[in-house]
Amino acid sequence: MIDSAFIARLTELLGPKGVLTDTNDLEPHLKEWRGLYRGGARVVAKPASTAEVSAVLKLCNDAGVPVVPQGGNTGLVGGAVAPEGSLILALGRMNRIRAIDPVAHTMTVDAGCILADIQTAAEAHDRLFPLSLAAEGTCQIGGNISTNAGGTAVLRYGNTRDLVLGVEVVLPDGQTLEGLRPLRKDNTGYDLKNLFIGAEGTLGIITGAVLKLYPRPRDVATAFVAVPDAQASVDLLSLARGQSGDTVTTFELMNRLSVEMVFRHVPGCSDPLSEVSPWYVLIELSSPRDGGGLTAALEEILGGAMESGLVTDAAIAQNEAQGAALWRLREEISDAQKFEGGSIKHDISVAIADVPAFMTEATEAVLALMPGIRPVSFGHVGDGNIHFNLSQPTEMDKQVFLDRWAEVAHEVHEIVHRFGGSFSAEHGIGQLKVGDLEYYKSPVELEIMRRVKRALDPKNLLNPGKVVIP
Numbered sequence: 001m002i003d004s005a006f007i008a009r010l011t012e013l014l015g016p017k018g019v020l021t022d023t024n025d026l027e028p029h030l031k032e033w034r035g036l037y038r039g040g041a042r043v044v045a046k047p048a049s050t051a052e053v054s055a056v057l058k059l060c061n062d063a064g065v066p067v068v069p070q071g072g073n074t075g076l077v078g079g080a081v082a083p084e085g086s087l088i089l090a091l092g093r094m095n096r097i098r099a100i101d102p103v104a105h106t107m108t109v110d111a112g113c114i115l116a117d118i119q120t121a122a123e124a125h126d127r128l129f130p131l132s133l134a135a136e137g138t139c140q141i142g143g144n145i146s147t148n149a150g151g152t153a154v155l156r157y158g159n160t161r162d163l164v165l166g167v168e169v170v171l172p173d174g175q176t177l178e179g180l181r182p183l184r185k186d187n188t189g190y191d192l193k194n195l196f197i198g199a200e201g202t203l204g205i206i207t208g209a210v211l212k213l214y215p216r217p218r219d220v221a222t223a224f225v226a227v228p229d230a231q232a233s234v235d236l237l238s239l240a241r242g243q244s245g246d247t248v249t250t251f252e253l254m255n256r257l258s259v260e261m262v263f264r265h266v267p268g269c270s271d272p273l274s275e276v277s278p279w280y281v282l283i284e285l286s287s288p289r290d291g292g293g294l295t296a297a298l299e300e301i302l303g304g305a306m307e308s309g310l311v312t313d314a315a316i317a318q319n320e321a322q323g324a325a326l327w328r329l330r331e332e333i334s335d336a337q338k339f340e341g342g343s344i345k346h347d348i349s350v351a352i353a354d355v356p357a358f359m360t361e362a363t364e365a366v367l368a369l370m371p372g373i374r375p376v377s378f379g380h381v382g383d384g385n386i387h388f389n390l391s392q393p394t395e396m397d398k399q400v401f402l403d404r405w406a407e408v409a410h411e412v413h414e415i416v417h418r419f420g421g422s423f424s425a426e427h428g429i430g431q432l433k434v435g436d437l438e439y440y441k442s443p444v445e446l447e448i449m450r451r452v453k454r455a456l457d458p459k460n461l462l463n464p465g466k467v468v469i470p
């Protein structure tokens with residue numbers, strides 16, 4: 001239980017800077033990006049080292065206090081939301097880049113490093129850390145690893161899981177798993193590291209990681225492309241991968257409504273094309289080879305695709321500023337959608353070839369369920385991952401709309417299931433999708449997950465109520 005003796009002991013362990021109890025200080029830790037949940041915890045612990053994390057976990061384990069780890073608090077499934085009676089463990093003070101080895105292409109970091117700072121540090125050594133998402137200025141690498149974040153470069157470099165060579169983890173009883181190994185090959189039994197990646201803080205606290213770096217791209221070509229339908233986008237992806245020498249790094253699909261919301265609500269964003277199209281793709285090619293050949297290659301690919309009807313129009317960036325402006329059209333969608341009332345969001349994946357059929361079926365189904373509902377479909381089509389988001393009918397009351405979340409999501413997830421897809425492609429389970437996990441995972445998978453949870457966290461003190469109920 002958290003009482004004054006507990007707070008006093010916590011303050012002894014972390015010093016006054018490491019413990020927050022003031023209401024104003026707590027506020028940013030209780031809010032959640034989507035506003036779907038609100039935390040009720042009354043104390044935040046801010047350790048500055050792995051040893052301090054270990055001491056806090058031991059204290060909580062002894063006192064039976066639940067711990068909710070928090071990184072940048074940008075998660076979209078309520079995973080970092082801490083109920084009353086629990087302690088928030090915020091990793092933000094652990095923000096040291098511990099080492100960079102440009103020759104081995106590795107970087108060792110504290111878990112509280114902000115993703116954008118890691119990207120900048122890699123760049124300063126002429127290297128690339130390819131994980132990239134719209135929340136990169138706020139989210140932390142510990143949160144990225146714990147959610148196995150995806151983002152806009154998965155097609156080329158994989159998910160976060162593929163970018164992590166080693167992790168340092170503190171277990172619920174305070175023991176530390178010292179796994180900061182930079183090895184690219186290590187076949188020594190069970191791969192423990194991968195248990196903690198994507199575990200959303202339910203098995204241990206990630207305090208450090210060894211990350212993979214890549215050569216920094218020197219030649220980048222970006223285009224905003226109008227396509228007649230989702231099928232054309234999938235065909236264009238296949239064509240572009242082959243014809244560009246597999247240099248496609250990003251391939252993002254957006255329906256007209258999603259970009260229209262950006263034009264409507266985000267200052268400085270306007271349509272780079274003269275004709276309206278039902279669908280668009282943001283495509284980026286990149287290569288560490290200097291020479292500037294990629295823009296010409298992209299022009300050639302898109303020219304050919306126009307002749308065959310896969311593409312109807314395109315704006316190709318001629319410099320970095322134009323490229324950044326095209327990127328904003330994709331990155332601002334989530335923020336722009338907030339101005340259009342309530343939205344019910346899905347983060348689904350199906351096989352890439354099934355994306356068009358899924359989109360047609362799901363759109364028809366939600367319109368039949370709720371006439372006037374507005375699909376704002378966009379996402380990482382190159383990974384088969386679509387954010388099939390639905391804005392409320394314009395005349396409907398926001399709360400009346402949001403009250404139907406479970407019904408609408410069930411309809412969509414049933415279609416995903418029929419396609420053999422996933423109801424959570426990259427955002428994780430948190431508390432939002434605990435019911436879906438119970439419903440869609442096989443009994444064998446669920447039982448293994450429960451056994452792992454019970455083995456590593458026998459008192460169910462690490463982020464209880466999230467992911468899997470033991």
Ligand SMILES: Cc1cc2nc3c(=O)[nH]c(=O)nc-3n(C[C@H](O)[C@H](O)[C@H](O)COP(=O)(O)OP(=O)(O)OC[C@H]3O[C@@H](n4cnc5c(N)ncnc54)[C@H](O)[C@@H]3O)c2cc1C
Nearest residue numbers: 071072073074075079140142143144146149150151201206
């Ligand atoms: C505008 C926007 C765009 C986004 N785009 C993408 C996207 O393209 N792809 C994508 O995958 N996600 C995306 N997200 C979701 C979110 O940014 C990611 O899930 C991110 O990885 C979360 O990192 P965080 O540091 O904010 O973690 P938090 O939100 O703080 O935590 C996420 C989960 O991890 C746990 N956790 C945090 N730190 C640790 C730790 N050190 N050890 C153990 N557990 C921990 C928390 O308890 C929680 O369960 C987006 C979010 C926003 C707001």
